[in-house]
Amino acid sequence: MPQPFDRLLTATTTLDTPFALVDAPALWANADDLVRRAGGVKVRVASKSVRVRSILEQTLARDGFAGIMSYSLAESNWLVDQGIDDILLAYPTTSRQALKDLVADERRRAAITVMVDSVESLDHIDSLIGPNHPEIRVCIDVDCSLKLGPIHLGVRRSPVHTPRQARKLAAAIEQRPGFDLVGVMFYDAQIAGLPDSSKAVRLVKKRSVAELLARRGKVVAAVAEHAALEIVNAGGHRQPRGHRRRPRHHRAHRRLRAVLAGAVRRLRRFRVTPRRILRALRGPQAATRHRDPVRRRIHRVGTDQQEPPTAADLARGSHRSRHRGRRRGAEPAQGQGRPPAVDRRPRRDAVRQGR
Missing domain, CATH: 3.20.20.10 (Alanine racemase)
Structure with a gap:
């Protein structure tokens, strides 16, 4: 235990609790430091x-x-x-x-x-x-x-x-x-x-x-x-x-x-x-730095995927894989897979022809 605490414990050994204890040297040292940091205020x-x-x-x-x-x-x-x-x-x-x-x-x-x-x-x-x-x-x-x-x-x-x-x-x-x-x-x-x-x-x-x-x-x-x-x-x-x-x-x-x-x-x-x-x-x-819509990978959704899911789809969870990617451990339905990504950035040749 640090020496200041030993000194305080020794000074209060004969006192019955509860009592209040103030370390006067530490108190006035803190007071002087406050005045110094106040800079004249x-x-x-x-x-x-x-x-x-x-x-x-x-x-x-x-x-x-x-x-x-x-x-x-x-x-x-x-x-x-x-x-x-x-x-x-x-x-x-x-x-x-x-x-x-x-x-x-x-x-x-x-x-x-x-x-x-x-x-x-x-x-x-x-x-x-x-x-x-x-x-x-x-x-x-x-x-x-x-x-x-x-x-x-x-x-x-x-x-x-x-x-x-x-x-x-x-x-x-x-x-x-x-x-x-x-x-x-x-x-x-x-x-x-x-x-x-x-x-x-x-x-x-x-x-x-x-x-x-x-x-x-x-x-x-x-x-x-x-x-x-x-x-x-x-x-x-x-x-x-x-x-x-x-x-x-x-x-x-x-x-x-x-x-x-x-x-x-x-x-x-x-x-x-x-x-x-x-x-x-x-x-x-900073809040919009990574929100460029041109660089997002946008998935094509077919007409068959816009139909409501059937009971069988709900049972095996394949309706989720159509929109949000395949679930872990779930097999996609036959003929179904992850749709290809579409890059919406204009091609250079198309831009040149437009000019």
Whole structure:
């Protein structure tokens, strides 16, 4: 057993289970590495992955970390009461009591940013606490999934996907009393939540990174036309293997204010096969490369083969050999065999005569 585990086992020999164990040197080494890889962008800690308040507080006290992404609005209210003053709620909320507790406390309203993804989210909040509530800070959740024709790769977090949709929602929030748009949230689950387990996954990540780098900057610019953004948060974004460009070197990433740190989650399997993914990523030419109808071997079907099979044919399976080739172990009927192949490519002499 490696030495670090021996040390941890020795330290907990006299303790009764159950108990929680944290390897502090490894924890802070990982934290420092996250800050280094963020390249100057602040790291927001996901509280649903780190469930110990003292660790949250000690992490936020380190350089390079700023704010918490919470799991629920009730948890957000509690964290503010514990002294944390920068909290981004990860998901839209439907909790009536938590919303009432939020608007009842000025300190909570100043520290908590609620996630929304549509005008319906605003309508729902108004229906729970009334339209005349104090101003609530909100952030737009943007869908970061990769769309390749009919294929959808990633999680369906939000109906907002394009810069046009983001601009439309931002304009609606700007005109809506009781709400203050302060942020934009991106979470690219198909990049951060999948291990590099196959060539298809690596291609998905590489294509998704390139698409998201171009789209994210446009979305932020579109939303910034209607709001002074304080939060531009990217999810657990990480570059796939072989992608050497660092985030801070891209103009879209210069708009980022924070990235997310927490546990890496695996997505459910895609409902498409790896072969279908590869075809979509390589373009339409790869999907039709070997579909030249001129080079297919087309079999002539006689008039006798177009007649319905008899009972004797069904018994010995010869009707299958007429259309699909002889079955293994089945003899063809007398006079029946595999039809000759017909080459439909024009002969050279026929072409010359036509000229």
